[in-house]
Amino acid sequence: MNEEVSKPKYVGAMPEDEPRIGVYVCHCGSNIAGVIPPAEVVDFAGSLPGVVHAAETMYACADSGQRLIKEDIKKHGLNRVVVSACSVRMHEPTFRACVAEAGLNPFLMEMANIREQCTWAHGHDREGALEKAKDLTAAAVAKASFLTPLDMINVPVTKKALVIGGGVAGISAALDLAEQKIPVTLVEKQPTIGGVMAQLNKTFPTMDCSI
Amino acid sequence: MVDAARQPLIEVKAYTEVEKVEGFVGNFKVTLREKAKYVRADRCNGCAACANACPVEVPNYFEMNLAPRKAAYVPMSQSVPLIYNIDMDACIHCYKCVEACGALEAIDFSMEDKVTEEDIGAIVVATGFGHFDPTPMTEYGYGRFPNVITAMEMERLNNSAGATHGLVIRPSDNNRPQKLAIINCVGSRDKRYNPSCSNFCCMYAIKNALLLKQMNPDMDISIYYIDIRTPSKGYEEFYDRAREAGIKFIQGRPAEITEDPDSHQLFIKSEDITLGRVIEHEYDLVMLNQAAVPQPDQDHMSSVLNVAQSPGGWFMEYHPKLRPIDSPTDGIFFAGACQGPKDIPASVAQGSAAASRASRILHSDTWQIEPTVAVVWSDRCVSGKGQACGICERACPYGAIDYTKGISAEVITAKCHGCGACVGECPHDAITQLHYTDAQVLAQIRTLLAVEPEKKILAFRCQWCSYGGADLAGTSHFEYSANERGLRVMCSARMDADLIYEAYRLGAGAILYSGCHPQDCHYITGQIVGAKRAARLEKMFARLGMSPGRFRTEWISAAEGDKYARVINEMQAALDAIPEDQLKAEIDRLKPEMEKKLTKLNEIPGVEEAMIQVDFIVKDLLNKAVPV
Numbered sequence: 001m002n003e004e005v006s007k008p009k010y011v012g013a014m015p016e017d018e019p020r021i022g023v024y025v026c027h028c029g030s031n032i033a034g035v036i037p038p039a040e041v042v043d044f045a046g047s048l049p050g051v052v053h054a055a056e057t058m059y060a061c062a063d064s065g066q067r068l069i070k071e072d073i074k075k076h077g078l079n080r081v082v083v084s085a086c087s088v089r090m091h092e093p094t095f096r097a098c099v100a101e102a103g104l105n106p107f108l109m110e111m112a113n114i115r116e117q118c119t120w121a122h123g124h125d126r127e128g129a130l131e132k133a134k135d136l137t138a139a140a141v142a143k144a145s146f147l148t149p150l151d152m153i154n155v156p157v158t159k160k161a162l163v164i165g166g167g168v169a170g171i172s173a174a175l176d177l178a179e180q181k182i183p184v185t186l187v188e189k190q191p192t193i194g195g196v197m198a199q200l201n202k203t204f205p206t207m208d209c210s211i
Numbered sequence: 212m213v214d215a216a217r218q219p220l221i222e223v224k225a226y227t228e229v230e231k232v233e234g235f236v237g238n239f240k241v242t243l244r245e246k247a248k249y250v251r252a253d254r255c256n257g258c259a260a261c262a263n264a265c266p267v268e269v270p271n272y273f274e275m276n277l278a279p280r281k282a283a284y285v286p287m288s289q290s291v292p293l294i295y296n297i298d299m300d301a302c303i304h305c306y307k308c309v310e311a312c313g314a315l316e317a318i319d320f321s322m323e324d325k326v327t328e329e330d331i332g333a334i335v336v337a338t339g340f341g342h343f344d345p346t347p348m349t350e351y352g353y354g355r356f357p358n359v360i361t362a363m364e365m366e367r368l369n370n371s372a373g374a375t376h377g378l379v380i381r382p383s384d385n386n387r388p389q390k391l392a393i394i395n396c397v398g399s400r401d402k403r404y405n406p407s408c409s410n411f412c413c414m415y416a417i418k419n420a421l422l423l424k425q426m427n428p429d430m431d432i433s434i435y436y437i438d439i440r441t442p443s444k445g446y447e448e449f450y451d452r453a454r455e456a457g458i459k460f461i462q463g464r465p466a467e468i469t470e471d472p473d474s475h476q477l478f479i480k481s482e483d484i485t486l487g488r489v490i491e492h493e494y495d496l497v498m499l500n501q502a503a504v505p506q507p508d509q510d511h512m513s514s515v516l517n518v519a520q521s522p523g524g525w526f527m528e529y530h531p532k533l534r535p536i537d538s539p540t541d542g543i544f545f546a547g548a549c550q551g552p553k554d555i556p557a558s559v560a561q562g563s564a565a566a567s568r569a570s571r572i573l574h575s576d577t578w579q580i581e582p583t584v585a586v587v588w589s590d591r592c593v594s595g596k597g598q599a600c601g602i603c604e605r606a607c608p609y610g611a612i613d614y615t616k617g618i619s620a621e622v623i624t625a626k627c628h629g630c631g632a633c634v635g636e637c638p639h640d641a642i643t644q645l646h647y648t649d650a651q652v653l654a655q656i657r658t659l660l661a662v663e664p665e666k667k668i669l670a671f672r673c674q675w676c677s678y679g680g681a682d683l684a685g686t687s688h689f690e691y692s693a694n695e696r697g698l699r700v701m702c703s704a705r706m707d708a709d710l711i712y713e714a715y716r717l718g719a720g721a722i723l724y725s726g727c728h729p730q731d732c733h734y735i736t737g738q739i740v741g742a743k744r745a746a747r748l749e750k751m752f753a754r755l756g757m758s759p760g761r762f763r764t765e766w767i768s769a770a771e772g773d774k775y776a777r778v779i780n781e782m783q784a785a786l787d788a789i790p791e792d793q794l795k796a797e798i799d800r801l802k803p804e805m806e807k808k809l810t811k812l813n814e815i816p817g818v819e820e821a822m823i824q825v826d827f828i829v830k831d832l833l834n835k836a837v838p839v
Contacts, residue, residue, distance in 0.1 A: 013817025014817045088699070121685040128693025128694065141828065142828050143654055146650050146651045150583075155625065157332045158238060161573055164335070169548070173562035173566040183221075183222070188224070190225065190286065191225055192287065193223060194290075198212065201366050203418070205414065205446055205449035
């Protein structure tokens with residue numbers, strides 16, 4: 001198994017290039033801009049060491065927002081990107097793909113969560129929210145300064161599925177997989193598959209039989 | 212069911228439990244226990260001769276224990292696979308089944324559980340739901356009054372293949388009921404048991420009422436409800452049909468059922484909201500429409516699969532809107548009610564969705580995983596210099612560290628999941644984690660604490676749980692102190708003591724050390740490594756005279772937004788309670804202690820260089836903080 005997995009390339013502790021960071025502060029409509037003025041975060045971030053360009057954007061994740069980032073990477077020769085917007089759980093993959101399309105390694109992008117973890121939680125304290133948004137952006141800039149390019153690791157795939165539970169959902173999943181020529185092991189803890197559905201007498205709203 | 216059994220690419224393993232799931236996307240190793248049936252699958256033809264000969268009768272779970280089965284049994288005549296089982300707990304070893312089976316010789320008392328390992332690329336979890344047991348709701352008398360039955364019992368009574376061949380009878384006297392009540396939301400939308408809505412029971416009540424009405428047009432049927440919820444296609448029309456058919460809908464949650472002990476007639480006392488008064492009616496039979504609850508073994512499955520649970524115990528999806536099918540673990544997907552109550556159309560749709568999510572992986576020759584793995588700086592590893600160590604190997608939840616005394620430890624990339632436990636534990640700073648290097652995290656800490664650090668609550672959070680908890684606090688608009696400054700690593704195991712020391716050296720007001728609950732850990736035992744370290748740190752800071760509340764350890768799931776907000780607010784209150792001069796004195800006293808612990812920090816590759824650059828950022832922040 002190990003031989004087939006690509007190793008991470010040796011990575012130096014420090015990046016080899018001087019950071020040229022672009023910072024994008026998202027309004028997210030009024031989700032962020034309704035609590036703090038993004039322009040102030042842009043002014044603040046624009047002069048941070050390593051930052052060569054900072055801009056606000058209505059929706060960073062929208063086509064127009066992504067296009068702006070991609071164009072700026074070329075126009076300003078950006079080698080790091082900071083997106084101050086929402087949660088990494090929401091859009092980290094989006095912005096990684098965005099910078100990759102502009103030729104940047106996807107791991108040279110860092111996000112600051114100024115929505116879920118700032119404006120949405122601190123609507124009662126706008127001044128505090130603004131200070132926090134600046135700090136989170138600065139911290140993302142600081143981390144971005146030391147980001148190094150990384151390559152995704154390729155792992156082999158065993159072309160077989162396990163479905164746990166032989167109720168209606170599991171049966172449906174198993175059939176769909178098998179019809180795509182994927183072998184499936186369907187595991188059921190009871191002596192028969194069928195789950196709760198098999199116990200039912202007719203089903204709504206069409207009153208057809210359950211088995 | 213039959214389609215699944217017929218499909219040549221599906222191997223149905225019934226009466227089988229999943230014991231262990233190891234590995235990672237594309238490369239899971241799954242241990243299955245096929246429980247002994249004492250009937251050989253390759254010989255049994257499902258003829259039922261063994262069951263007919265068996266003299267032992269026990270209640271059949273499939274019939275909600277309303278009908279018996281034999282010790283040699285299948286749960287129902289249409290079982291898939293149609294292979295008989297001998298229930299060894301009930302069997303009296305009379306061997307009449309062996310005799311009845313005759314020349315087939317399918318019955319084999321020497322069979323044992325079979326434990327097998329399978330290599331699997333992707334997993335669909337479709338473990339379903341359980342039924343709320345209404346016994347604790349003593350006001351409804353289930354278990355005491357024979358004519359109070361559950362919805363699932365009604366299903367089996369009203370089913371032509373069921374215990375009574377479809378004849379609905381009163382358990383007390385076997386008479387046909389003429390007046391029937393169905394009570395909705397039994398154990399759901401009830402803060403004592405389950406605050407949530409069970410999703411499909413309104414429709415389910417209507418279905419049962421309509422079926423009974425069709426079979427028995429004279430039957431008087433009432434449904435007691437809080438709200439009727441019919442949001443899907445064709446559902447409202449179905450509700451209309453029920454009203455047109457003469458089924459009565461009474462808005463009100465019954466307070467109590469009483470029984471005449473002689474006739475076993477039932478009396479429901481309830482508010483009728485539309486009439487605006489309390490009503491009491493007599494019924495022959497009452498059906499409690501019980502809540503859908505997580506499977507009794509859902510907690511166990513959660514730890515086998517290493518997937519977290521939402522409040523209420525359901526499996527927790529990666530993202531409630533954008534990735535409802537994905538578990539937080541790449542390659543594991545949810546379908547159906549194990550993720551939350553769902554009706555049949557939704558469960559079938561989710562089964563297809565999960566198959567589609569899984570097939571993206573299963574149709575690929577290789578799959579990409581994040582390179583945020585650990586790497587050893589071999590020139591710093593003491594093992595390479597001949598010293599015994601192996602701390603990293605012991606910290607790793609995956610056995611991903613190759614450690615032999617005398618040789619520098621090495622990370623086996625394929626096995627590394629990138630939790631950072633080895634990085635956090637290595638006492639010689641000889642391991643780093645890509646994308647979460649010491650230089651990168653220290654840069655964030657110094658920046659976040661550049662200005663007025665004594666006012667800040669620095670919150671270390673793990674990617675999977677407490678970061679998600681902080682997200683949910685925001686999504687739910689639970690307000691908390693804006694002095695909090697969050698920092699993300701993959702697991703609490705990565706929260707190196709050095710990082711905490713550095714934050715206090717810089718004068719942090721308070722630090723939250725947070726991660727997942729132990730059973731939810733994305734990295735099996737990463738949280739345990741983090742928790743042990745946090746406990747050590749807590750003791751040390753107490754010894755150094757730190758005020759309580761300035762260092763706090765909390766385990767917060769991605770579903771606990773309220774907890775995250777509460778913890779931060781409590782920390783802010785604790786910080787506010789410390790007089791300013793006392794806090795300053797504490798910080799000043801702690802600083803040299805922390806410096807002593809950090810003398811070797813600059814030796815970590817990259818840190819010294821990085822910190823020179825970070826100082827420019829810090830200076831800039833301090834300049835900007837000066838009021839103009």
